[in-house]
Amino acid sequence: MASIFTKIVNGEIPCYKVAETDDFLAFLDVNPNTKGHTLCIPKKEIDKIFDLDEATYNGLMSFSRKVAIAIEKTIECNRVGVSVIGLEVPHVHVHLIPLHTMEDIRFTSKVSLTPEEFQAIAEAIQSNI
Numbered sequence: 001m002a003s004i005f006t007k008i009v010n011g012e013i014p015c016y017k018v019a020e021t022d023d024f025l026a027f028l029d030v031n032p033n034t035k036g037h038t039l040c041i042p043k044k045e046i047d048k049i050f051d052l053d054e055a056t057y058n059g060l061m062s063f064s065r066k067v068a069i070a071i072e073k074t075i076e077c078n079r080v081g082v083s084v085i086g087l088e089v090p091h092v093h094v095h096l097i098p099l100h101t102m103e104d105i106r107f108t109s110k111v112s113l114t115p116e117e118f119q120a121i122a123e124a125i126q127s128n129i
Contacts, residue, residue, distance in 0.1 A: 037095065
């Protein structure tokens with residue numbers, strides 16, 4: 001059965017898209033730790049990051065770097081943190097989280113945003129890629 005991220009890739013579930021290539025997709029996390037929390041995924045569904053072939057792994061990291069730089073230009077923060085956990089969705093994903101404090105990376109607090117706020121953030125990040 002396809003993961004929720006594969007359904008997003010296939011257009012079956014909408015997302016707030018930030019960036020896309022033939023192989024990768026970046027979109028806002030709908031349950032964000034902070035404003036601008038973005039997920040970068042390979043379009044091919046693979047469960048574990050270290051099961052990716054080397055080219056896809058390196059491509060995902062390069063893609064994530066470009067998105068992180070755009071986030072940092074867009075969202076006021078001290079830096080953009082990176083986390084790869086992979087327990088909640090069986091599809092490789094890199095969390096890019098605008099950080100203000102160490103607490104922002106811990107997945108213990110979430111922020112609420114309106115659909116309009118999500119859309120404005122996604123468009124603002126897109127304009128900096």
